Amino acid sequence: MADLFDSDAPQPTGGEEPNRPLADRLRPRSLSEVIGQQQVLGPEAPLGVMLASGSLSSLVFWGPPGVGKTTIARLLAKETDLHFVQISAIFTGVPDLKKVFEAAKHRRANGQGTLLFVDEIHRFNKAQQDGFLPHMEDGTILLVGATTENPSFELNAALLSRSQVLVLERLPLADLELLTQRAEKELGRALPLTGDARDALQEMADGDGRALLNLIEQVSAWRVESPLGREALATRLMRRAAKYDKSGEEHYNLISALHKSVRGSDPDAALYWYARMLEGGEDPRFLARRLTRMAVEDIALADPQAQAVCLQAWETYERLGSPEGELALAQAVIYLALAPKTNAGYMAYKAARRLAKETGSTPPPKHIMNAPTKLMTEQGYGAGYQYDHDAEDGFSGQNYFPEGVKRPVLYQPVERGFERELKRRTEFFAKLRLQRNS
Template structure:
């Protein structure tokens, strides 16, 4: 072994050699579980392995191919293209002539665009290629429905701290690992927690920590690990789950939870401006007229983030999120707007009444445009007495809640409806949902 011929990384050296060595995923590999049954039958169909980084998707694909005696072609969607798929097809045809089936492993399959995924379809459908795709993204969003329908999706889970601890102990005892290295128990416990269920991260950190101290200490693990950023795919399901958790915590008026999810997003590298835009939406959707100042504050927070950037602007986001969580809640305008859109979409387009039409020309006035319109400031009573909806239309779209500022306008809303000759069949505080 020389400087120019370094050993493979610890995570690579410790790849399981058999299915029995795989750590975790007992819901797939345990007795009677899906992959166990597949291996017993020897009939392996196309699969999509969906799970977080470092849980063994690539390793599992290789082992499955070995268990069924198939030819294995690994590709990464980061660097591969349609030409590589064609080459794989040619190779699979050659192997079929030798009586051997071919498994095409496509890592990060979500990075293939629609045309590239479509290029796989006929060969997967014909059985020439058995596809095993690996992805950290939700296949429902990132894999074409046609391809998804031809492959079974299996969800791999993040490894537990106990799984990671067992893997670290194996690394210290296995002849392929760090057999001359010792580690303090506290150091292994710390690394088991910090790894976030990622075996590759745990082993890589242990390998670096072993160069800093032997036996490996907590301090060595901390130095080797670096800053602990929460796991978050900036464009994938984890990101939108965090957005959802933030929004629902604000809506539920849980200040601490809202701050926690905001911090997870910021520390995970989310675009602060995108988060700010979502916070503005929360103000419009869930606070509404219960506190009209909320929208202004959130717009100001967005401007502050744009002006200062991160991390200085993050405090403005935190202020906005706390304000929204504390604020009274009303979705009455949100519901009313959805009701209005549904009313427009679900009915014929009735003409604007003549008295409400614009009359900029003499000809239009001769046709009755604007005729008999009661101008409020000249004739308040007549203004309330005229119809503002298309003839024959009866709509009840908006219903104020009893929250905050909106509770104070509910009585005015009731009197206005009476003045217009309308009576509400809706109860305050219970607007119709759609």
């Protein structure tokens, strides 16, 4: 059975107002009452421009829970005189969709357009998503989808090409304070909290307006003799779990933040993102692996010890387990963030792979090929090879690239950390090579 909301359905009367949830009672009645999201609602923002021009396209709202996706969709229908229908992809099957489309066709024949709001649209499979396309194209429906997942990964290219993706953001503390004030006005009394506890309450909501209103509804029901402080509030309320999906986009967002903080030599930011991932339930072994990758990719020969530090921290975690093992990894995070950085080895490796593909199966020059048989000796294998240990400075300067392949410069060390010494050595051998071959 579809979870349908039809704007023609009976609405609660004023007498039922006190029994309705606070979040429902405070639902904005116009777009001007929506708190936040000015990046999509402002006069020069996408929705502001669409409404001013009288041309609204199909949309996909991408953002975390409780930031106004449903409310904005409902108000868009009101602003454009479209019939509002809401369904949830979790509870709606193909037969339900057919009924929705048929009803929209009848309305269209009678001169009434339909704004179809699809919550959790990413939960529809490819075939179900494709089913919207003909009805979007012929104007039967104006689709507004809502998703907490990255549309690039979860929605069909065909559906995305016919829609504009608008990103809705977590509500900052300033907007949550405005929402709190609006709630207090509706309730007719101030919350029984000190200023510090009020801030803590808003922090608990973690940018989710609906979650904040639910918390406010709980707090407003308390009967206390004096305002409660932060600690008393924490005792009475559980902090809302931070949004983190170990297999979803948040996982990749946070590991990217950790990696870039290390690369940017910011130990405080790196520790913060490391802690955020641990608090979200991330496997420390995954973090140990990624830290080792950072040592290889971003620090490399600027500090050859960095890789060993990561491997030792990884081994320490395996031996100690939690929570002490996480401290070893935290120390590796600090070490990597403060280590000198270079990607010269990484870039040299990629350049070498490209050159290897371009040159195919070109053989080595004969003078550096072994000649274990008489025939190979007769063919010139090993002829003219100079044993470097017998050469002046232990360096012959011979060519080791295939014949016909112009000698490239793949490794270009930087003036940072130990790689400064490697730069000096490469320049020394390059000078000797030039002298020996002139």
